[in-house]
Amino acid sequence: MTDTNTHGVGYVRSEMLPEKSPPVGQKGAIKWMRENLFSSWLNILLTVISLYIVYLALALVLPWAFGGVWNAGSLTECREVLFSFYKDSHDGACWAVIEDRWLQLLFGFYPPEEYWRPILAFVLLFVALAPILFADKVPSQLMWFSLSYPFLAVWLIWGGSFWTPIFAALGFVVGFVALKFLSKVTGPIVSNLLALAAALLWWGVVMTPLSDGLHKAIGAGRFDTTVSTLEARTAELPAEVAALEAQGEDKAADIAVALEEKNATVIEMAGIRVGEFAIEQQIEPKTAAFEQLDAAQESISDLSDILAEWGGAPTATSDSEAAIAEAESAASSAETLIGNVGSLLASALSDLEEDTADLNEVSEIMVASAAQDDPSILDDVAAMVDKAELSEPLTDLSDRAAGVTSASSLADLAALRADIETAMAGLSANIASLEVIHGKIVATNADDLEAPQAKLLSQMAGLTALRNDESNLSQAAFRVSTEATEANSFLGALTSLEEREASLPDLRETAEAARAELPRGYRNMINVNQLPEDATNEDRSALSTYLSARNQELSVTASVRDTYAELGRVGLTPVDSRQIGGFMLALIIGVAGIVLSLPLGILLALGRQSHLFFVNKICVAFIEVIRGVPLIVWLITASLLLNYFLPPGSNFDLLLRVIIMVTLFAAAYIAEVIRGGLAALPTGQYEGADSLGLSYWQSMQLIVLPQAMKISIPGIVNTFIGLFKDTVLVVFIGLFDPIGLANAIRADTDWNGIYWELFVFIGVLFFIFCFSMGRYSLHLEKKLQREHR
Amino acid sequence: MTTLTDPPKASFRLSQLIYDTRYRSITIQVIAMILVVLGLYWLVNNTIQNLSALGKDFNFGFLTQPAGYDINQRLVEYTSQSTHMRAAIVGILNTLLVAFLGCVLATVIGVFVGVLRLSKNWVVSRLMAVYVEGFRNVPLLLWIIAIFAIMTESMPQPRDFKVGGDASMLLGDSVAVTNRGVYVPGIVFENGFLGSPLMNWLLIGVVLIACVFAIRLVRGRADAVQESTGVRPTTWYQQLALLIVPTGVLLFLMGAHLQIPYIKGFNFTDGIHLRNSLIALWIALSLYTGAFIAEIVRSGILAISKGQSEAAAALGLRPSRTMNLVILPQAMRVIIPPLISQYLNLTKNSSLAIAVGYMDVRATLGGITINQTGRELEGILLMAAFYLVLSLTISGVMNVYNNRTQLQER
Structure with a gap:
C-alpha cells in the first residue's frame, strides 16, 4: 500500500497543492468589517450614525483643545490672541487659566513652600497601598509601614510636633497590649471592653497632658534662645520685605513694558487687518438688511394667502359667533403681518443707510493697505456699487409697503413681493462681491500676519514668564511680611507668657469663688439663657460673673498652652484645615473615607446578619437611616447640626466632621454590599465552619469573610468610586474642593466667563482616579476568580 | 453497686453570663443596648443643653407661618404669603x-x-x-x-x-x-370639571388607571376562556378601545387643546x-x-x-x-x-x-x-x-x- 504512489496512479496527486489565500472579502480587515460593522442594514445604519457622532465630537473638541492659548494673563488676552489667529473664543480653548491656577486647583490655599508635604504623603500612599493591592509581589514586612501610614500622612499634611502622631498610634498599642494581657486573665467580653477602655483612657486622659508636658519642657529650655533669634529676625525682616517689594516693583515695570510691546503688536495687526474690518463693516449691515427683506417678503406671501382665502379683507360670512371670531382672528393676523412688512422694510432701509460706511472711505483704506499686495483688489473695489444705489429702491419699496392694507389687491402684493426679491438679488450680489474682496484681503493679510502672530505668541510667553516671576516675588514678600507679623506677635506672646502663667491660679480661684456663690442648681449652666424665667436678678448677675470669670480662665489657659505648643514644637509647621483645598481635599476626604469605612462596613454587615436581636435591629436602623437620606443632607447636618449634638462649647474641625460623615455614609453602603456577599455564600460554608468547632469570630475571619469579600469586590470598589466622586459635594458647605475653587476662579475678574477649560481639567483628574480604581477592581476580580467557566 | 445519683444541679453562676454560649448572647445584647441608650441619651442631653443655651426651643410652629419668599418653579398654587x-x-x-x-x-x-x-x-x-x-x-x-x-x-x-x-x-x-x-x-382645559388644572390631571389619571384595570379584567376573562376551551378570544381591539376611548372622551369634554x-x-x-x-x-x-x-x-x-x-x-x-x-x-x-x-x-x-x-x-x-x-x-x-x-x-x-x-x- 505504501508504494502506491511510486507505481504512479495518474489521477492522484503526489504532492500537496500550495494553500490558496481566501478571497479578499473573507480575510483580514475586510472580513472583520463585513462581520462586525456591515453585517445587516441595521448594523450599517448604526455604524454610519456612530461614525458621524464620533466625527462631530472630534471636529468640535480637537481644534478647540489643540488650538488653545497657553500663555495669557486673562480671558481678554486669550481672546486677543485667538482673534489675531482668525479664531472665535469658541474655536480655541483658553488653557492659560489652567497654566495660571493649576497649583491652586490641586492644593487649594496650602502654603506653597510646604507643597512637598502633601506630595510626599501622596507618594507614600502608594507605598502604603502596595502590600494591600499587590500582596503577592511586595514583602509582607511593608505591612508595618501601611499600618503606620495614616498617622504619618496626618502629620505630614497638618504638621505639628512629631510625637503627636506617635502618641495617637500608641493608643492602639496600649489597647492591644491590654487585650493580650487581659485575655489571659478574663473572658473575651470583659477583656475587649477593658482594652477599649484602656485605649480611650490613653487618648482622653494621658495623651494631651503628656504632649503638653513635652512642649512645656522643651519650650522652657528654648525660651531664651528663641526670644533672641526672634528679636534678631524681627529686626531684619522689614528690610527683606522692602527688598522683595522693590524687586516686585521692578518686575511690575518690566511687565508694563512687555504689555506695551504686546499692545503695539496687537495694534500693528489691527493695522494690517484694517481692510478686512472695513469690508466686514460693509457686509454686516447688508446681511442684516437682506434677512429683514427676506422676512418681509415671507410676511407678504402669508398676507396674500390670507387675503386670497377670504377674497379680500376678512369679513364674517354669517352672523354666527364662530364665523365672526374666525374673521376677527384672520383680520388681526393680517394686520400683524402688514405691520411686520412695514417695520421690516423700514429697518432694512435704516440698516443700509445708517450702518453702512461710505464707499469712498473703504476704497481709501484699501488703497492704503491691502491693495498694495494684490492690485486686483482695487479693481474689485472700483466695481463696488454705492450704497445709494441699493437703498434707493428700498425707499420706494418702503413707501409702497406703508400703503399696504387689508384691502390691497393681490396683484399689488405680488408686484411688491417681486420687487423686494429683485432688491434682495441686488443686495446678495453685492454681498457676494464684497465677500470675494474680503477673501482676497484675508489671503493677502495672512502672509503679512504671520510674523506679528509669531511675535505675539513669543511676547505672550515672555509676559507669562514675567508675571510668574512677579507673582513668586509677591508671594515671597507676603510670606516674609506674614513671618514678620507672626514673629512680632509670637514675641509679644513670649514676653507676656510668664505673666499669664502667673495669673492662672488667681483666675482659677476667682472662677471657683464665683461658682461657689451660685445656687447649686445653676452651677453647670453655660449660658444665662438657661436660667429659669423666675430666677432672681442677683442669680443672673452672679451667673454672668461666674461665666465671664470661667471664660477668662479658659482662654488664658488655652493661650498659654498655644504659646508653649509653638515654642516647644519639634516638627513641621502646622497648617490649618481651612487652607487645604482643591484636588488634595478630595483625595484626603476620599482616602480617609475609604480606609475608615471598610472596617466599619464589615462590622455593620456582620451585625445585620447576626442572630442577636438588638444588635441586628440597631445595625438595620443605622444602615437604612444613613442610606435613605442623601449625602448632601448629611453634610449639611455635619456643618449646621453637629454642634448641637456635641457637649456644649466643643467645636471641632469642619473637615474632620465631613470625614466622619462621609465615612458613616460610605460604611452603610459597604455594609449592604458585603451583606450581599455574605448572603450569596452557600449555607454549607457556615455550617462547615460550625462543624469544625470554630468560634464565631474564627469562622468569620477564616471561612466566611474571605469568600464574601471576594464576591463583593466590584460592589465595594463601586462604592469607593462613588465616595470619591461625592467628595465634590463639600463645596456646598463652604469647603474649597476643585469645583469650589473653579467657582472662585471664575469670580476673579481676569477669568470671568471661563467654563469648559476648568470643567475639563477637573473632570479629567477625577476620571483618571475613578477609572483606574475600576480597572484595578476588574484585575482583582480576574485574579481571585477560582471558578472555571 | 452504687445507686445512680441525680447529676449535680445546674445552679446558675454569674460567670455563665460570660462563658456559657447560652447566656453570652444575652450579655452582649444587654451591653450593646446599654451603650446605645447611653449614647442616645448623651446626644439628646447635649442637644437640650445647647438649645437652651442658645435660647431656642424645639417646635414645628414655624411651618404655619407665612414663608415670605417666592418659588419660581411650582406645580401647585403658591405665593410668598403661603406658609x-x-x-x-x-x-x-x-x-x-x-x-x-x-x-x-x-x-x-x-x-x-x-x-x-x-x-x-x-x-x-x-x-x-x-x-x-x-x-x-x-x-x-x-x-x-x-x-x-x-x-x-x-x-x-x-x-x-x-x-x-x-x-x-x-x-x-x-x-x-x-x-x-x-x-x-402645554395642554389646557377650556372647561375643566374641577377647579385647578392639577385636579383635572388627577381626574384623567384616575380614569387611566381605571382603564388599565378594565383591560386586566378583559385579559383575565380571555385567560379563563382559554383555560376552559383552549381557544383564546381576540381581545386586542377591546383593549385598545378601553385604553383610548374613555380618556379621549374625557379630554374632549374638558375642551383640552394644545397651547x-x-x-x-x-x-x-x-x-x-x-x-x-x-x-x-x-x-x-x-x-x-x-x-x-x-x-x-x-x-x-x-x-x-x-x-x-x-x-x-x-x-x-x-x-x-x-x-x-x-x-x-x-x-x-x-x-x-x-x-x-x-x-x-x-x-x-x-x-x-x-x-x-x-x-x-x-x-x-x-x-x-x-x-x-x-x-x-x-x-x-x-x-x-x-x-x-x-x-x-x-x-x-x-x-x-x-x-x-x-x-x-x-
Whole structure:
C-alpha cells in the first residue's frame, strides 16, 4: 500500500497543492468589517450614525483643545490672541487659566513652600497601598509601614510636633497590649471592653497632658534662645520685605513694558487687518438688511394667502359667533403681518443707510493697505456699487409697503413681493462681491500676519514668564511680611507668657469663688439663657460673673498652652484645615473615607446578619437611616447640626466632621454590599465552619469573610468610586474642593466667563482616579476568580 | 453497686453570663443596648443643653407661618404669603417631578445603551463604552454644572426667535430652546370639571388607571376562556378601545387643546416654560444614571446562561418568543433590584439641585426656610424624614418584588 504512489496512479496527486489565500472579502480587515460593522442594514445604519457622532465630537473638541492659548494673563488676552489667529473664543480653548491656577486647583490655599508635604504623603500612599493591592509581589514586612501610614500622612499634611502622631498610634498599642494581657486573665467580653477602655483612657486622659508636658519642657529650655533669634529676625525682616517689594516693583515695570510691546503688536495687526474690518463693516449691515427683506417678503406671501382665502379683507360670512371670531382672528393676523412688512422694510432701509460706511472711505483704506499686495483688489473695489444705489429702491419699496392694507389687491402684493426679491438679488450680489474682496484681503493679510502672530505668541510667553516671576516675588514678600507679623506677635506672646502663667491660679480661684456663690442648681449652666424665667436678678448677675470669670480662665489657659505648643514644637509647621483645598481635599476626604469605612462596613454587615436581636435591629436602623437620606443632607447636618449634638462649647474641625460623615455614609453602603456577599455564600460554608468547632469570630475571619469579600469586590470598589466622586459635594458647605475653587476662579475678574477649560481639567483628574480604581477592581476580580467557566 | 445519683444541679453562676454560649448572647445584647441608650441619651442631653443655651426651643410652629419668599418653579398654587409648610410641599413636588422625569429618561437611555453595548458592531459598542465610562467616572455635580452652562451660554436668546432673528423653533414651530429655558406646548382645559388644572390631571389619571384595570379584567376573562376551551378570544381591539376611548372622551369634554408658545415682546408666552435649572438637572441626572442602568441591563442579559436560549431553541420557540418567554423574565429578576436602587439614587441625587438653583425640597425646606426661621434642627429633621420615608417606601416595594421572584433554595 505504501508504494502506491511510486507505481504512479495518474489521477492522484503526489504532492500537496500550495494553500490558496481566501478571497479578499473573507480575510483580514475586510472580513472583520463585513462581520462586525456591515453585517445587516441595521448594523450599517448604526455604524454610519456612530461614525458621524464620533466625527462631530472630534471636529468640535480637537481644534478647540489643540488650538488653545497657553500663555495669557486673562480671558481678554486669550481672546486677543485667538482673534489675531482668525479664531472665535469658541474655536480655541483658553488653557492659560489652567497654566495660571493649576497649583491652586490641586492644593487649594496650602502654603506653597510646604507643597512637598502633601506630595510626599501622596507618594507614600502608594507605598502604603502596595502590600494591600499587590500582596503577592511586595514583602509582607511593608505591612508595618501601611499600618503606620495614616498617622504619618496626618502629620505630614497638618504638621505639628512629631510625637503627636506617635502618641495617637500608641493608643492602639496600649489597647492591644491590654487585650493580650487581659485575655489571659478574663473572658473575651470583659477583656475587649477593658482594652477599649484602656485605649480611650490613653487618648482622653494621658495623651494631651503628656504632649503638653513635652512642649512645656522643651519650650522652657528654648525660651531664651528663641526670644533672641526672634528679636534678631524681627529686626531684619522689614528690610527683606522692602527688598522683595522693590524687586516686585521692578518686575511690575518690566511687565508694563512687555504689555506695551504686546499692545503695539496687537495694534500693528489691527493695522494690517484694517481692510478686512472695513469690508466686514460693509457686509454686516447688508446681511442684516437682506434677512429683514427676506422676512418681509415671507410676511407678504402669508398676507396674500390670507387675503386670497377670504377674497379680500376678512369679513364674517354669517352672523354666527364662530364665523365672526374666525374673521376677527384672520383680520388681526393680517394686520400683524402688514405691520411686520412695514417695520421690516423700514429697518432694512435704516440698516443700509445708517450702518453702512461710505464707499469712498473703504476704497481709501484699501488703497492704503491691502491693495498694495494684490492690485486686483482695487479693481474689485472700483466695481463696488454705492450704497445709494441699493437703498434707493428700498425707499420706494418702503413707501409702497406703508400703503399696504387689508384691502390691497393681490396683484399689488405680488408686484411688491417681486420687487423686494429683485432688491434682495441686488443686495446678495453685492454681498457676494464684497465677500470675494474680503477673501482676497484675508489671503493677502495672512502672509503679512504671520510674523506679528509669531511675535505675539513669543511676547505672550515672555509676559507669562514675567508675571510668574512677579507673582513668586509677591508671594515671597507676603510670606516674609506674614513671618514678620507672626514673629512680632509670637514675641509679644513670649514676653507676656510668664505673666499669664502667673495669673492662672488667681483666675482659677476667682472662677471657683464665683461658682461657689451660685445656687447649686445653676452651677453647670453655660449660658444665662438657661436660667429659669423666675430666677432672681442677683442669680443672673452672679451667673454672668461666674461665666465671664470661667471664660477668662479658659482662654488664658488655652493661650498659654498655644504659646508653649509653638515654642516647644519639634516638627513641621502646622497648617490649618481651612487652607487645604482643591484636588488634595478630595483625595484626603476620599482616602480617609475609604480606609475608615471598610472596617466599619464589615462590622455593620456582620451585625445585620447576626442572630442577636438588638444588635441586628440597631445595625438595620443605622444602615437604612444613613442610606435613605442623601449625602448632601448629611453634610449639611455635619456643618449646621453637629454642634448641637456635641457637649456644649466643643467645636471641632469642619473637615474632620465631613470625614466622619462621609465615612458613616460610605460604611452603610459597604455594609449592604458585603451583606450581599455574605448572603450569596452557600449555607454549607457556615455550617462547615460550625462543624469544625470554630468560634464565631474564627469562622468569620477564616471561612466566611474571605469568600464574601471576594464576591463583593466590584460592589465595594463601586462604592469607593462613588465616595470619591461625592467628595465634590463639600463645596456646598463652604469647603474649597476643585469645583469650589473653579467657582472662585471664575469670580476673579481676569477669568470671568471661563467654563469648559476648568470643567475639563477637573473632570479629567477625577476620571483618571475613578477609572483606574475600576480597572484595578476588574484585575482583582480576574485574579481571585477560582471558578472555571 | 452504687445507686445512680441525680447529676449535680445546674445552679446558675454569674460567670455563665460570660462563658456559657447560652447566656453570652444575652450579655452582649444587654451591653450593646446599654451603650446605645447611653449614647442616645448623651446626644439628646447635649442637644437640650445647647438649645437652651442658645435660647431656642424645639417646635414645628414655624411651618404655619407665612414663608415670605417666592418659588419660581411650582406645580401647585403658591405665593410668598403661603406658609412654610406649603413651600415645603412645593419643594417635595418639585423633587418628585425631577425624580420621575429622570427615572423615565434614564431607563430609556440605559436600556438603549445597555443593549447597544452588547452589539457585535465594534464602533457602536466602543462608543457606548466611552459614554458609560465617561459618565460613571466623573462626578455628577460636574455634569449638572456643565449642562447648565451649555443651556445658559450656548442657546439663543428668546428675542432671536422674533421675526427676522437667527433662531428658529423646533418640531413644527412648537418647541423653543432658549437660554432662559425650554418652551414646550402645554395642554389646557377650556372647561375643566374641577377647579385647578392639577385636579383635572388627577381626574384623567384616575380614569387611566381605571382603564388599565378594565383591560386586566378583559385579559383575565380571555385567560379563563382559554383555560376552559383552549381557544383564546381576540381581545386586542377591546383593549385598545378601553385604553383610548374613555380618556379621549374625557379630554374632549374638558375642551383640552394644545397651547403653543409664541414670542411676545422679548419673551415667550403660553405653553409650558421648563427652566434651565430643571432641564440641566433632568438631563444630567438621566445621562448619569443612564450610564449605571446600561451596565445593569448589560449584566442582566449576560447573566442568563447560553443554555437557556439553546434549550428554548430546542423546544422549537421562535427567537422573539425565546426573548419574551425565556430570557427576559429571567433577566428581569437580575435587573429590577439594582434598577430600583438606581431610581433611589437618582431621587437622592436630585438634591444636587442646589448647584443650579432648582427649588426642590432641599432648597425650600432645607434651605431658605431654615435660613429665614433659624430652625436648623427641625428643618433638617423634616427633610431627612421625607427622604427616608421615600426611600423606605421604594425599598419596601422592592423587597416585596424580590420575595415574589426569588428562586427557592433549600
